Amino acid sequence: MPGATPTARAATRRGEATRDRLLRAVRDVVADVGYPHATTRAIAEAAGVAEGTIYRHYPDKATLFLAAVADANRPVLAAMADLPGRAGTGTVAGNLTEALGQLAQLRQQMVPLELAMLTDPDLAAQRARLHAEASAGAGPSAAGLPDPPGLLADYLAAEQAHGRVRADLAVGPAAVTILAALLGLALAPGTDPSSATVDPGVLAHLVDGNIRSCGC
Amino acid sequence: MPGATPTARAATRRGEATRDRLLRAVRDVVADVGYPHATTRAIAEAAGVAEGTIYRHYPDKATLFLAAVADANRPVLAAMADLPGRAGTGTVAGNLTEALGQLAQLRQQMVPLELAMLTDPDLAAQRARLHAEASAGAGPSAAGLPDPPGLLADYLAAEQAHGRVRADLAVGPAAVTILAALLGLALAPGTDPSSATVDPGVLAHLVDGNIRSCGC
Amino acid sequence: MPGATPTARAATRRGEATRDRLLRAVRDVVADVGYPHATTRAIAEAAGVAEGTIYRHYPDKATLFLAAVADANRPVLAAMADLPGRAGTGTVAGNLTEALGQLAQLRQQMVPLELAMLTDPDLAAQRARLHAEASAGAGPSAAGLPDPPGLLADYLAAEQAHGRVRADLAVGPAAVTILAALLGLALAPGTDPSSATVDPGVLAHLVDGNIRSCGC
Amino acid sequence: MPGATPTARAATRRGEATRDRLLRAVRDVVADVGYPHATTRAIAEAAGVAEGTIYRHYPDKATLFLAAVADANRPVLAAMADLPGRAGTGTVAGNLTEALGQLAQLRQQMVPLELAMLTDPDLAAQRARLHAEASAGAGPSAAGLPDPPGLLADYLAAEQAHGRVRADLAVGPAAVTILAALLGLALAPGTDPSSATVDPGVLAHLVDGNIRSCGC
DNA sequence: AATGAATGAGGTTTCATTCAT
DNA sequence: CATGAATGAAACCTCATTCAT
Numbered sequence: 001m002p003g004a005t006p007t008a009r010a011a012t013r014r015g016e017a018t019r020d021r022l023l024r025a026v027r028d029v030v031a032d033v034g035y036p037h038a039t040t041r042a043i044a045e046a047a048g049v050a051e052g053t054i055y056r057h058y059p060d061k062a063t064l065f066l067a068a069v070a071d072a073n074r075p076v077l078a079a080m081a082d083l084p085g086r087a088g089t090g091t092v093a094g095n096l097t098e099a100l101g102q103l104a105q106l107r108q109q110m111v112p113l114e115l116a117m118l119t120d121p122d123l124a125a126q127r128a129r130l131h132a133e134a135s136a137g138a139g140p141s142a143a144g145l146p147d148p149p150g151l152l153a154d155y156l157a158a159e160q161a162h163g164r165v166r167a168d169l170a171v172g173p174a175a176v177t178i179l180a181a182l183l184g185l186a187l188a189p190g191t192d193p194s195s196a197t198v199d200p201g202v203l204a205h206l207v208d209g210n211i212r213s214c215g216c
Numbered sequence: 217m218p219g220a221t222p223t224a225r226a227a228t229r230r231g232e233a234t235r236d237r238l239l240r241a242v243r244d245v246v247a248d249v250g251y252p253h254a255t256t257r258a259i260a261e262a263a264g265v266a267e268g269t270i271y272r273h274y275p276d277k278a279t280l281f282l283a284a285v286a287d288a289n290r291p292v293l294a295a296m297a298d299l300p301g302r303a304g305t306g307t308v309a310g311n312l313t314e315a316l317g318q319l320a321q322l323r324q325q326m327v328p329l330e331l332a333m334l335t336d337p338d339l340a341a342q343r344a345r346l347h348a349e350a351s352a353g354a355g356p357s358a359a360g361l362p363d364p365p366g367l368l369a370d371y372l373a374a375e376q377a378h379g380r381v382r383a384d385l386a387v388g389p390a391a392v393t394i395l396a397a398l399l400g401l402a403l404a405p406g407t408d409p410s411s412a413t414v415d416p417g418v419l420a421h422l423v424d425g426n427i428r429s430c431g432c
Numbered sequence: 433m434p435g436a437t438p439t440a441r442a443a444t445r446r447g448e449a450t451r452d453r454l455l456r457a458v459r460d461v462v463a464d465v466g467y468p469h470a471t472t473r474a475i476a477e478a479a480g481v482a483e484g485t486i487y488r489h490y491p492d493k494a495t496l497f498l499a500a501v502a503d504a505n506r507p508v509l510a511a512m513a514d515l516p517g518r519a520g521t522g523t524v525a526g527n528l529t530e531a532l533g534q535l536a537q538l539r540q541q542m543v544p545l546e547l548a549m550l551t552d553p554d555l556a557a558q559r560a561r562l563h564a565e566a567s568a569g570a571g572p573s574a575a576g577l578p579d580p581p582g583l584l585a586d587y588l589a590a591e592q593a594h595g596r597v598r599a600d601l602a603v604g605p606a607a608v609t610i611l612a613a614l615l616g617l618a619l620a621p622g623t624d625p626s627s628a629t630v631d632p633g634v635l636a637h638l639v640d641g642n643i644r645s646c647g648c
Numbered sequence: 649m650p651g652a653t654p655t656a657r658a659a660t661r662r663g664e665a666t667r668d669r670l671l672r673a674v675r676d677v678v679a680d681v682g683y684p685h686a687t688t689r690a691i692a693e694a695a696g697v698a699e700g701t702i703y704r705h706y707p708d709k710a711t712l713f714l715a716a717v718a719d720a721n722r723p724v725l726a727a728m729a730d731l732p733g734r735a736g737t738g739t740v741a742g743n744l745t746e747a748l749g750q751l752a753q754l755r756q757q758m759v760p761l762e763l764a765m766l767t768d769p770d771l772a773a774q775r776a777r778l779h780a781e782a783s784a785g786a787g788p789s790a791a792g793l794p795d796p797p798g799l800l801a802d803y804l805a806a807e808q809a810h811g812r813v814r815a816d817l818a819v820g821p822a823a824v825t826i827l828a829a830l831l832g833l834a835l836a837p838g839t840d841p842s843s844a845t846v847d848p849g850v851l852a853h854l855v856d857g858n859i860r861s862c863g864c
Numbered sequence: 865a866a867t868g869a870a871t872g873a874g875g876t877t878t879c880a881t882t883c884a885t
Numbered sequence: 886c887a888t889g890a891a892t893g894a895a896a897c898c899t900c901a902t903t904c905a906t
Contacts, residue, residue, distance in 0.1 A: 180397050
């Protein structure tokens, strides 16, 4: 075993490290100079590799960007995935505040990348195609990948079942609204981009206003 | 007096018409293909003029974009400016629903342009410079131009004075949250961009959840 | 007489004034920003007219430049034309110093325009064509228009006839050399372009070294 | 040691060859069509590379031109650098004639580039900045780089010390005048640009008239 | 005669991508 | 696997010239 295909393994290791550096470089450069100025040159430089190296790991720039988005999305989804399981424990406001706080913090990191998706229809289209393929590949049953709005709606519905959220709340629109507000806050002009967190007062208002059971 | 300076006026007329066509072309092209693909060539074509014509009216592309943003912003501000005057009339929910509905409709139109500002730091910087100059030029007293969050907060405070909004509502954070949610909704993936309006259910939820006096 | 075709006359007057302003504008702009940056826009602005006005007086930019060169050349030729007639009067050194001093002063003014001719073969070709046509139009006898080297050589030859210049001086090469040195001095790096005159020491050296009769 | 870093060297080699081809292309194109028509397209074509290649080696067109000027200047300086060491050997006239003849020949090659510097103030300014930086970088003691007028003046002074040039000659003005004349001759209209040399008669006159010791 | 908006060819520069090393 | 020179299409912008007023 010692010495078995050492070069191949080392090479693989090296390649993975390079890919990681590239993904992080995409995030950094887009956050720094904006998507329109995030050129392959700038990204390669930030990653400390030659420009040509990009194309040894990704077939083109769009694919690299989508990989960076997926990579940045993972912790966001993880932060939300816990939520439904907590229904009935602690307090509703506490659970939401913690989850949304985490989410806001993470989203801040990936907002520039999400913006890129929103401003570039080509990128969005390619992402849609990838998602479609992924769903198809996973079989017909795997239609609904978990996404933040769905997870949040699930949690709210579960709390309704526990009687801890007013029964007449439309959980779908509420989830969408809450997350939209969070996104909107991250973008609002005047937001200090260096502070990674949302103003706690605003966050409290958001939670409180939306789920308050009617005991006011 | 009529006909006093007919040529001068005519000349100006033509130029103004061209400028208008250019501003609209910017909006259309950005909405269509996205800011990164909104080239001067595409804009000129959409406006029905030669590429060089752009530069007789605007010194560079950034200035053209900023002019388009300002132009698109005008009706948005107009829609909000009425609101504070309506405090005490009709119903709170009615006033807000109407104003936010209008706002959502208009914002939809200018969201792509605002996104451009958010993705391109250069553009944002130049806009900031322009605003600074405009404020300076208007004298030291004109510091605060009216903006949507301020106007909405003013309205909410006025309704508090009328006792039609619960007294403990923090009007500043509430205004910011509502508008952020509106912006977030316009961006949320899955929003049908062809429907210019926000889902009325969501809008109702937004108004209701945020300002509801405690009579539930 | 009063009121006789006043408009026509006024129009002509105005046209001539405009042409003059244009010629001077060409000189000023070329001297200021250099021939490659002397655009029709800059020239029109310097002349205080609209860009289109240029083409009411000159068929194209090259013709305008050549007219400006010819205009700037007139006083230079005038300064040299006197010289041959002065042979035998005053002192040789005095005559030359005065003529060359004047020439240097004037040339300074037109050096930028002459440089334009030297850097732009198209312009030079068109000038040559114009000269050829002028000569042809003036009849076959008018082949040799008076030019500075010829006039200077004529003067030196006349002084040789008076015995005031050493007999073995080759007047042709001497004239060419002197004028070339003058041109070279105007161009030499380190020449202060604001001082319109040549260093008197250098000028004295130039005169002295070239024509000194052998009494040293 | 051979083969130590073969790739790096090879890469460098290719780049260096391309740079050389570009520098020569600049000279050729400027000499051919004149500075105002020396477009990047024409230069790239003359060098046999794509237009974009220029910008991998030089940040912009101006820098490329300045590099071409510096490159063309090197042999000119080399031709003059020998001169001071020859004082006291051969004959004064022989030394000067040879050096100036070489200089004229070389200068002919670089006259179009020097003209470009003279007609384009932007270029001249950037050159001045570069020179200033170079001097500063070389330490405060390296203020005076050797330049042709200085070297020629040094030579003349040395010959004065040997008693082979008349003692009352002002070596500074003489050197300036001689070189200015050479430059002027290269530009003089009527000079056949295909003959790379200056008319020997004129050259003799130039040498003779300026340094002749008084034994006539 | 004069204006200035409009034109479109062409200029410099950028950039995603390919290829020889 | 990695490099970096090379490519060429396309981006933004300029400019001499034309044309409606």
